[in-house]
Amino acid sequence: METPLTTAVLFLYALCVVMIVGLFVLFSLKISNIRAEKKARLCQEKYRDYFVYLQAHGEEEERLKVPHGEVTQNEKQIMQKKLFELMELFTGVHRQKLIWLCEDLGLVELDRKRLNGWRKWTRVDAAYNLGMMRSKEALPDLLKLLENSSYDPTIFIIARSIARCAQDTGDLRELVVLLVRYKKNFHELVVDILSDSPIDTAPLFASFLREKNTDLVKIGLVGFLAQTKPENEPALYQLLESEDKDIRIKAVKLLCQDARYLTDQRVKEFMNHKDWEIRAMMAKAVGALGLTEYIPLLKSAVGDSSWWVRHHSAYSLTELAVEGFAALCEILKEERMGNKLQMAHQVIQEELEKGKQQLATSQDVDRQLQYNQKLHLYHKSYRKTISAVAALER
Numbered sequence: 001m002e003t004p005l006t007t008a009v010l011f012l013y014a015l016c017v018v019m020i021v022g023l024f025v026l027f028s029l030k031i032s033n034i035r036a037e038k039k040a041r042l043c044q045e046k047y048r049d050y051f052v053y054l055q056a057h058g059e060e061e062e063r064l065k066v067p068h069g070e071v072t073q074n075e076k077q078i079m080q081k082k083l084f085e086l087m088e089l090f091t092g093v094h095r096q097k098l099i100w101l102c103e104d105l106g107l108v109e110l111d112r113k114r115l116n117g118w119r120k121w122t123r124v125d126a127a128y129n130l131g132m133m134r135s136k137e138a139l140p141d142l143l144k145l146l147e148n149s150s151y152d153p154t155i156f157i158i159a160r161s162i163a164r165c166a167q168d169t170g171d172l173r174e175l176v177v178l179l180v181r182y183k184k185n186f187h188e189l190v191v192d193i194l195s196d197s198p199i200d201t202a203p204l205f206a207s208f209l210r211e212k213n214t215d216l217v218k219i220g221l222v223g224f225l226a227q228t229k230p231e232n233e234p235a236l237y238q239l240l241e242s243e244d245k246d247i248r249i250k251a252v253k254l255l256c257q258d259a260r261y262l263t264d265q266r267v268k269e270f271m272n273h274k275d276w277e278i279r280a281m282m283a284k285a286v287g288a289l290g291l292t293e294y295i296p297l298l299k300s301a302v303g304d305s306s307w308w309v310r311h312h313s314a315y316s317l318t319e320l321a322v323e324g325f326a327a328l329c330e331i332l333k334e335e336r337m338g339n340k341l342q343m344a345h346q347v348i349q350e351e352l353e354k355g356k357q358q359l360a361t362s363q364d365v366d367r368q369l370q371y372n373q374k375l376h377l378y379h380k381s382y383r384k385t386i387s388a389v390a391a392l393e394r
Helices: 004-046 048-056 073-089 092-104 107-114 120-132 139-147 154-165 169-180 187-194 202-208 214-224 230-241 245-255 264-271 276-288 292-301 307-319 321-334 339-361 365-384 386-393
Strands: none
Touching: 004 048, 004 073, 048 073, 073 092, 073 107, 073 120, 092 107, 107 120, 120 139, 120 154, 139 154, 139 169, 154 169, 154 187, 169 187, 169 202, 169 214, 187 214, 202 214, 214 230, 214 245, 230 245, 245 276, 264 276, 264 292, 276 292, 276 307, 292 307, 292 321, 307 321, 307 339, 321 339, 321 365, 339 365
16 A cells, blocks of 8 residues: 555655756756857857958958858858857948858758748747848748747747848738737837838838728837828827727827927817826926916816826926926915815925925026026915915825
8 A cells, every 4th residue: 555655755756857857958958058169169260260351341342252162051050140240230231241141151041941840949040040131032931930820929030030031011011910910919019020121111100000900000100109200190180089099099199299280279189188198198298398388278287187187287387497387386376175286286395306406416597596486486375375285284
């Protein structure tokens, strides 16, 4: 009959076997890694003069020559890593000549064959290499590989390689369509992947704004965050009526980047929008863009039902020089209690403390004058609302 002691002994034996096997595997990997490093050092020593030649003749017109003599496949793969390092350092003609050299060495053909390997990581590694070599010929195979891939982090390696190999916006569009089919919220990552392409992506993002697929629209909006153009304004404004809240917010974020898009009507519309995120975004933009004509709107928004709208409105008023600060002080005189009074008092205290600290490290006359004006406005309003302020601080 098997006793608990026997079970424990058997478990210890099994654990020892697992540990021995694990140590053997680790030792084997260590030996393999040492051998690989030794081969890499020998290869780099053997072709040291050749690597110097590559760097010295990168700007010349003729195609780079392959090494003299027979180069083994293992040596080619070691050289490939060095060539990739050089590609990251160089651009333009020099990089293109290194890409041609990879073709002449047979590295592109080798990795195209590895794309059909039975091991997944072999296929992913081959895809990465082909992306580094900007292989035009491998593009159909890479698109097919992505199409047949299940969702996991490796799809982004394949996608980045496709972006680097793409020849036109049609290729990039096909890439994006393959990615959005996973229905995952990685729009920013898709835009980052597209940035690896040498192709101008602005027309592609503009076309996405007119799509019915919400994921494509969001990618278009994210892509335009850093490159908003006036001609896209009508498309952006139409998206404000979208049923998707995220699309509405991203569209407003784009419009709030430039004062040219913020007409009086739009500012008022955004400040009274049903989405608190849009109201908060607009309140923040008014201060960042220095739109002093909307101080009354900000002053009113300090009493908004959303904390974030109150927060951004109050801090935007501090960005609008003494006039904005005066509006905050007026709130102290007009309000007796509530969130609006509390937010205004908090921000005023922080602004005065910040000004005091700045004066301690700087003797700027204008800054001193502005601080004195603000302090005077605060004291003037504080005397009239001392009881309310005291109640807040209890």
